[in-house]
Amino acid sequence: MSASSFEEFKRAFKGEVVTQADDGYDEAIARWSIGAVRKAKVVAFVKDAEDASLAIKYAKTEKLPLAIRGGGHSPAAASSSEGGLVVDLSRHLNKVTIDAEKKLAFVDGGAVWETVDKTAIQHGLASVGGTVNHTGVGGLTLGGGYGFLSAQYGLVIDNLVQVTMVVGDGSVLTANDNENPDLFWAVRGGGCNFGVCTQFVLKLHDQRKTVYSGVLIFPPPLLDQLFKVVNKWWDSNPTDKSAMFMVFAKGPPPERLPCAVVIPFHNGSEEEGREAFKFLLDLKPLDHSEEMPFELVNSLQNPNATPGQNVYFRAVTQTGVHPDVCAAAFKYIPEFSTSESRFALIWELVPNKKINSVSNTAMAFNCRGPQFNVLCVCQWDTNDPESNKAARDKVFAATDMIASRDVDPDDSRGKSYGNYIGDEYVAVDRAKQLFGSNYPRLQQIKQKYDPDVVFSKWFSIVPDASSTR
Helix, strand or coil: CCHHHHHHHHHHCCCEEECCCCCCHHHHHCCCEHHHCCCCCEEEECCCHHHHHHHHHHHHHHCCCEEEECCCCCCCCCCCCCCCEEEECCCCCCCEEEECCCCEEEEECCCEHHHHHHHHHCCCEECCCCCCCCCEHHHHHHHCCCCCCHHHHCCHHHHEEEEEEECCCCCEEEECCCCCHHHHHHHHHHHHHCCEEEEEEEECEECCCEEEEEEEEECHHHHHHHHHHHHHHHHCCCCCCEEEEEEEEECCCCCCCEEEEEEEEECCCHHHHHHHCHHHHCCCCEEEEEEEEHHHHHHCCHHHCCCCEEEEEEEEEECCCCHHHHHHHHCHHHHHCCCCEEEEEEEEECCCCCHHHCCCCCCCCCCCCCCEEEEEEEEECCCCHHHHHHHHHHHHHHHHHHHHCCCCHHHHHHCCCHHHCCHHHHCHHHHHHHHHHHHHHHHHHHHHHCCCCCECCCCCCCCCCCCCC
């Protein structure tokens, strides 16, 4: 790293530049999962798109591998760069502005969903967002974006109106349906393959201030009945105002007994929600559900998603809530969840009629269909090769079993949600699997906007050198 080049970069840069010699370096490279920490040479806390452009050009000049940090939630270290440069949006580009009349949210690239939820609801509005509110808007959006409102309004990318982004040559571009439409097509599902997104414009929807949600806990004696009624509910094409997450894990201390925890969601009153989920409540679970402020729903999983742990996760898909698969999967909880290792399986049951009203060719995202996501998460404390391998092996054992029981096991593994895939994303073939028939077009767009592959930290797309700009 040339000293003169570095000093020139720092002089032109408006934000803060942090290196290993500076106070605050450890904080600058910290991530949600401690296993995702990498020792970057430079962390550039950008103040605007022009700063991002400077950082990209500097990284290219010095041949530093580049990563983009928004929320820093990737357990596969997609927001970190060993020996490279990190464009960090979280310190300065973290605000949300609402245009209530036009029902639009102008969201900085480093904002988290909590800020979106709390700012929009003040105007009686909401966006489709994530299900853990300290997740970054950028990563979730560019990978697709499921949320509790997806049954009503689709994915986050279906509600994305415009992005401002800095591409591989440092140009600052606007992408929407009319301006750079090829780039707009690509970023909706194509991840960070095409540039640094400094602002998102999201469509908002009228939202009541309170909804029905909370936690229902089902001990093992109720599980056979639970799996049957949930299967029946899913097959009944439930209302688009309802969704649920069914989580297999160990319960709260001190007993920490294996159980199923259901997070019901109904975009209506408690009375309406209890009627919609009567089939669950009739089983007499431990009931901690109620009418609550809308913005709290995306915080319900926060206690189990705290920063400072090692985290590995992987998802597969299922085309139905098969009771026998659920029963087989539940057996992993007492086997794999120990005092040193917390293990969970999450059935994300978001009715998908609205999601599937958009074609798989309408944008880069290519994972629409009858399936839903099953996410496997392992969290552990000791960051060493043996513990890391053990956690990864657990996750693969459970997800491979679940996938093997579905109609098309290869589809179950290969077409799973990109934001939920672990370190296997680095394989080129994995990108081809994820994007399917959209991959050749993505290669052409990659050649146009990032031919030098500056951005390669998430399902890296190989440019099509035969195409021209």
